[in-house]
Amino acid sequence: MYLFSMILLAAIIVSVILFFIPIYRQLWYAFRIPKVRKKIEPDIPRRIYILIRNVLFQGKLFKDLGGGIMHALFFWTFLAFGLYSLDFLLAGINPAFQLMTPGLFSDIVFFSVDIFALISLVDVFHSVIRRWIIKVKRYQGYNGFEAAIILIFVEGLMITYFILGVLRLDGVSKNIPGSIMEFLSPSVTPVTYAFATLLPKATGAFGVYAYWITWSIHASIFLAFLIYIPRAKHLHLVFAPFNVFFSDRKGAQLNRIDFEHETRFGATDIRDFSWKDYFDFYSCTECGRCTANCPANISGKHLSPRDIIWDLRVAVLSQGKQLMQGKNEDEIIKPVIGDPIPENDLWSCTTCMACVEQCPVMIDHVPKIVNMRRSLVLNEGKAPREVIDLYRNLEQYKSPYTIDPSTRGDWAKDLGVLDLSEKDGDYDVLFWVGCVQSFDKRNQEIAKSMVKIFNKAGIKFAILGKDETCTGDPARRTGNEYLFDILAQENVQKFEQKGIKNKKIVTACAHCYNSFKNDYKQYGLNLEVYHHTEFIDELIREGRIKLKSPESSENNSYTYHDPCYLGRYNKVYDAPREVIGNFALNYKEMEMNKSKGLCCGGGGGRLWMDEKEGKQMSHVRIDMAAETGASRVVTACPYCLTMLDDARKTTNREDKMEVIDIAEEVAARLL
C-alpha cells in the first residue's frame, strides 16, 4: 500500500509539474515578448460580473444555442467534478487526507457530480453527433483529432466514475484505500444507484480487482488530461477565465497612438501585441463562432478571424520558445503579415465586430486586424489603391470624395437651414450631416428628411456647412491613424472654438455617431450625441412629432437592417425598431439580426474599396432581406443605404423592394 501511495504521489507531482511547465512558458511569452504596454483599470465589480456571467453562467456561449448547451454542460460537469477529483486523489495518497466529511455539503457536491456525470456521459454523444454526423460547418477541418482525444478522456472519466460507484454500492470497496464517498447513502447518487440495481452484483476478489483497475484507469485519465490541457486547444480551460476577467469594455474600439513618443506603429510581429492579446491567443479554442458569423467569410472570402487568432498563437508559441532559449530576437521574430496572415485578408475586414460579439471567451479580433493594417499603412505606406485615393481625398478635401469641400452645405441651400459657416445664430441642436449625406445625391434625401423632422418638431438646429469635415472614421478603420489623428484634432478644436461641445449633436450616420461617442473621448471630448434613430424615437415619445398611422389598405411590409456601428458598436437595437413600430403593420426580422446582424459590406473603409473576392456581401444581405418578403428595407446609416441600394439594383429587385433610411419614412409620414 505504501508503495502504491508513493507511486501515485509521484505521478501527481509529475503531472502537476508537466501541467505548469507550458503555462509558465506561455506566461513568460506574454509578459516578456510584448513591446506594447497595456494598462487595465481595476473596475473590479464589472470584472466580477462578467466573470460570473460569461464564465460561470457561460453567457456568451448561448449565442449559439446548440453549441452553447453542449459546452455549458461539460463546463458545469468540470466544476462539479473539481472537489470530487481532489478528494479522490488525496484519498489515494492517504485515506486520512480525504476532505469530504459526511454532511449536507458533501451530499450536495456528490449529488451534483452524479447528475452531471450522467449529463456528460450523454453530452459526449451529443458532441460526436454535432462534429462528425451533423457536421456543424464551423468545426470542419479544425482539430478533430484533439476533439476526439478530449471526448474519449471525458467519456472514460464518466464511465469509470460510474463503475467505481456501482462497485462501491456493491460493497466491495469498503476497506480499499483510495475509495471515497463510502459514507454516502445510496440516494445521494441516484444515477449510480440506478446503474447498480441494473447490473449484476460484483463480489469477492473479482470486485476488489475490478475496483483497483478501474480506480487506476480513472486516475490515469485524470492525470493525462491534466498534462494534455496546456498543450492543446484545451489551454482555454486555464486562460479563458482570466481573459474574460481582464477584458475591457472596449470590444472593437481602437486605441490611440501617441505619435510624439511612440516609434513602432501598429502590429507587425508578435512584439506588437500586448499581454492581453496573448491571453486572447491562448484562450482561443478554434470553436469558429467568429468565422461562422464573419460577413467576409460568409460571402466567400478567405478572411477567417479564427485563423488570424490561431496563426498568431502558433507564431507566439514557436517564436516564443526560441526566444526563451535565449536566441537573438532579431533573428527569431518574423513579421506575421504576409505569412501566415495574408494582407488581402486584413483588407477584407469590414470591422463589423461580429467576431468580437460572438466570441465566448471575449477575444477582440478587430483591434488586432486594424493594428496590422496600421503596420502596413503607417510603416510601409501600403494599402489598396482605392484606400490611398481615399486618404488623398481625406487630406485634400476632408471627405472621402474628390469634391470641392466648399459645396458641402449646398444640399441645404434652399431649405432655410442655419448654416454656421455662413452666419451665426441661435440653436440647440447641431445636425452633423456627415460626408455621404452631404455629397451623395441619394443620401442627401436622408439629410433633407432630417430637416423636415427638425422643423416639424420645432427644434432650433444648425449645420456646419462647409466647415464640417470628416470625423476620420474611414482613415482610422483602414489603419491610417495618423490621418485620423489630424482630422480628429481639427474637429475637436473646432468643437471647442465654436462652443459646440455644450450643444446636443444629432447625426444620421452610424459611423460619425461612433466617432463622437467613442473615438473622440480619447481626445477629451465628451459630447451629448444622438443617433437620429434615438432622437426620432424620443421626439415621438414626447409627442413632439406625430406620424400618420398606417392605413389598413397599405400593403408595405418592412424589415430592418442593423448598422454595425449603431448596433454592435453602440448597442442601439431598440430605438430604430420602436420608430418602425409606429408605421409598420407588417414587420419581419431578417435571418441575422440585432447583435448577429450581417454587415452591409461598407464598414472599415470598404465602402470605398472594390469587392473582388467571393460574393458581394451586400448581395448576401439583400437576399436575406428578400426572404422576409419585405417591400421596404429600412436602415439607419448612409453606408448601409448605399451598399444595400446598390445591391437591390444589381440583383434586379428594383421593382420589388425599396431601401430607405428610417428618417425618410418618418419624414414622409409627418402629420
Add this chain to the structure above:
Amino acid sequence: MVDIIVLVKQMHDLEQIKPDPSTGEPMLEKSPFKMETISENAVEAAVQLKEKYGGKVTALLFGNSDAGQIMKKAYAMGCDDGYVITEYTGNNHFYTSQVLAEKIKTIKHDLILLGNQSADSVTGMLAGRLSAILGEPVLGNAVSIEIEGEDAKIKRVLEKNNYYVKTHLPAIISVTQEINEPRLPPVMRIMQAGRKPINSEKTTVQEIKNFTVVSNKAPISERKKLIFEDVDKGIEEVVKVIKEEMR
C-alpha cells in the same frame, strides 16, 4: 548610382477652383496649393530609381511661400534634399526654365526628372527648354525608366507600339502619369520630413515677359435643360437627342 534632380511644381487644387460668375476667370485665391499631379509621379519615379540603383534625389521647386508643405511631401516620399526658389510669378516657361537651369547647374546630377506637362498649365515646354539651356538630351513621355551603365533607357507607349529610346547620362527625362502610382509615405518619414529644414532661396535671373496670357476664362456652355418625365419613354428620347447632337 544615379544622382537625380526632380522638378516639382506647385499648383492650385483644380477641384477647388471655381470660375468667378461675373468675369468667368478662375478664383485662385480660394483654392489651396498642392503638389502638381504629374510632379508627384516624377518624384515617385526618382525615388524608385534611387531605391533600385542607389544615389541621391534632390527636389527642386520654383514656387511661393506655400511651397514648404509641398517640399515636405517630397521629403516624405523619399527625396533626400530639396531647394525652394521663391517668388514664382506665374506661368512663364521661358523664365521658369532659366531660373531652374541656374540652380541645376550648381547641383551634381546624372538625371533630371520632371512631369511631361503640368496638370494646371499644360505647356509641356520645360523639358525642351532645359535641354536647350543645359545641353543635355531629353527623353520625353517615359512610362518606364532603366539605367544601363552610362545610359538611360525609357519606354514610351505609342498608339500601336512600344518605343524604346536610350541616351547617355546626364539626361533629362519627362514622365507621364502612367509611369507609376505615387506612394503613401510612411508616418515615420512624414514626421522626419516635418522636422527637416526647407532650403529656400531667391533667384538672380531677371524675368523677361515675352508672352502674355490674353484670357483664361471658363468656356460658356449652354445647357439644353431638357427634362424627360415619362420614365418608360425617357431613355429612347434621350438617345434620340444624343444622336442628333452627335451628327
